[in-house]
Amino acid sequence: MRTLRFLLVKEFKQIFRDKGILPIIFIMPMIQLLIMPLAANFDVKNINIAIVDHDHSSYTQKLVTKIASSGYFHIAGNNRSYDEAMRLIEREKADIILEIPVNFERNLIREGSQKVYLAADAINGTKSGLGASYLTSILADFNNQVRMEWLQGQPANIQSINVEVSNWFNTYMDYHKFMVPAILALLVTLVGGFISALNIVREKEIGTIEQINVTPIKKWEFILGKMIPFWLIGVFDFTLGLIIARFVYGIVPAGSLAVLYLFVSVYLVALLGFGLLISTYSDNQLQAMFVAFFFIMIFTLMSGLFTPVENMPQWAKVISNLTPVTHFVQVMRMIVLKGSGFADIKWQLLIEIGFAVVLNGWAVWNYKKTN
């Protein structure tokens, strides 16, 4: 235990004297937490629409006003012909074209139905896909409005099923609420993963590890001496992130902070074990950096942070569940958004404990004082 104290004093002095590592640990994650949620926003707004109106009637006026006031669309142009509108798409000025045929109003009144033409630029699939579906629902709504006007006085004839959707846990479908807890998980992972992966290998590079290996120091003491400082840094970063989430995004964890911290504590042990394992296998920092980057990239993309794990094929789901990050992202969202309690996350906690034991055991085993 006394040896451990000397190791910890040494590690902390080294960390706080390293001018290069301090901003990486303390400032970079905060900046990322302030910027990334703005970018990782999947709400589609400002879809540029080009309208080709061949009818110029009061109904088409109403329709265009309705589209413009929906909040999702920006009218990029009122064009005289489809070809003209197409040129807007080619110049990336428009995402979608709505063509309203001649006699739109007349046919709608006389025959009770009229087709419009809708063309979407599928290069940006998400934007045009969502745009088309928004537009379709606006048209359907418009259609209902028109029918209501005609059928005034005969409400009994209207037969329709109304589906009321209510969004639980994130009532206003605010993307920040969904993304910030997950991005916080990602940042803790990045900082913890990289600094631990680079540390032991750094001692290999400068040669101090030889001096350590020739002392009677125990392997677990050495690994623990590396682990504890990074663990504290991880918890510190996480706390700072929660504070930013509270004051910048107004996100207060719905669940218990104690359960949240319990989970983070275990997760960090697993993650740092992973970093140290990479460190024990690498010969130099460059190697460790690339290996860590490779794995953290996969972990992140497969974690369900950006895309739901449920959408992945079966084999990818299996891989996804074999990474510690997936469970962390999941639990972060469960506790922060839904207020899940200990009983709800106990399986994920057990899985993380499993990761922690295996990864750290492996790292201690693979760190050899004698080759």
Add this chain to the structure above:
Amino acid sequence: MEKAIICKDLTKQFGDFAAVNKISFDVNAGEIFGFLGANGAGKTTAMRMLCGLSYPTSGEATVAGFNVYKQQDHIKRNIGYMSQKFSLYESLTVQENIRFFGGIYGLSDKALKDKSNSLIERLGLQAEAKKRVSELPLGWKQKLAFSVAIIHQPKIVFLDEPTGGVDPITRRQFWDLIYEAADDGITIFVTTHYMDEAEYCNRISIMVDGRVEALDTPTNLKHQYKVETMDEVFYQLARAAKRSGE
């Protein structure tokens, strides 16, 4: 006479290449033993096996009475080691390095304080005690590294080219430190490329291509090879080497 190191047919094989090929020698307790050889002769590999940093492929060796295969932890408690590469922590101060290494060898707080004061005084580093090691000139770093390597009063200290790249005056001072340590009863096992330093040793061995080709006092070796200087002894032996470079 008590033996500090006993080596019998010690071998390290890397694939087909025998870096160290069946070397046998004894080092007496308290002596200054010079371990010479051209670059690539296998000195560092042999030394790493004796320090418990590397497993021998075959052969036997005991260091301070402990087996190199099974008792590395006992060996490590009883030896000091200074590698070719400077290996104190550059971002820690002189004092902090002394405290750290003393501490992990299990010195008490009082012993640490006394040791670090006397060590700093002996090296004349009073003004630099609170400076980071990275700011010291190489010669001072090497003297500090040596003092740190023997801070726990080991039975044997292994020095791998401790004076490489150091100026002649500092080299002399370094050897004064070595003599002081030897007077305290520490066995010195040292590799060097400087033949004047070889003359300072009680006995020397010369390795060529992974084997120990000569082992005796400097005087006897010169006599045996019928030459005036250790330089010439070394040339005669090393010229026959087939390996070259590191």
